[in-house]
Amino acid sequence: MIDSCDKKKTLTPIILAGIFCIMLGLSFAAVPLYDLFCRVTGFGGTTQISKDIPKIVLDKKISVRFDTNVNKLPWNFKIKENVIDVKIGQVSRAQFEVENYGDETTYGVASFNVSPSSFGQYFAKIGCFCFEKQKLDPGEKAMYMLTFYLDPEIVNDLSTKNIEDVTLSYTFFPSDYYEPAKN
Incomplete structure (x- = not known):
């Protein structure tokens, strides 16, 4: 036993x-x-990805502010318009310009966040360059486009219905992962 x-x-x-x-x-x-x-x-300002556009456009406008940053890359990164007024439900576009002022080919990936973070679930991207590898040769300039809309459901949420402006901040980080192997 x-x-x-x-x-x-x-x-x-x-x-x-x-x-x-x-x-x-x-x-x-x-x-x-x-x-x-x-x-x-939408926690932490995570935006949504959408393949469809909204069926309604509201008269209410929200100012979308853009902030561009570069971390450890020899790049200039800027937006054509720092602030755009967007009707809720209307598809809008923002154009970004990036230039490699260094003397080597470099690779970067852009990440973003939305402030206030409660707004993230209503910021829907249709097309974006974020989280995709970008390669720039020395002296090369590139244009990147963000296509988005603000979900009309925003007006039904008590935490977001009175928001009049929102900030979308992008930062380009180096991406060694995408560099070709050096022999």
Whole structure:
């Protein structure tokens, strides 16, 4: 007959191994689950991606301000218009210009955020250059376009219905991942 002390000695490592496996699995699932959560809720200013345009355009306008930044790249990055007034539900475009003033080919990826963050779930991008690798040769200039609309549902949300202006901030970061291997 197995006494209870022997059962505990056998069961404890099995339980600990099980907990370890569960924690390991959760650590791998954390990033995709957080990304899904942010996209569904707009948490942290995460904008939405849309393939369709809204069926209605409201008379209410919101000022969309753009902020452009570069982190550790020899690039100039600016927007054609710093502020545009956008009707809710209307498809709008913003044009960005980027120039590599360095003497080497460089690669960058733009990330963004929306402020106030509660607005993110109503900022719908139809086309964007963000999160895509961009390559610029020395002295090269490029134009990038953002096509977006403000979801008419914004007026039904108590936390966003009185917002009159929003800021969309873009930052280009270097992307060594995309550089070709050096021989």
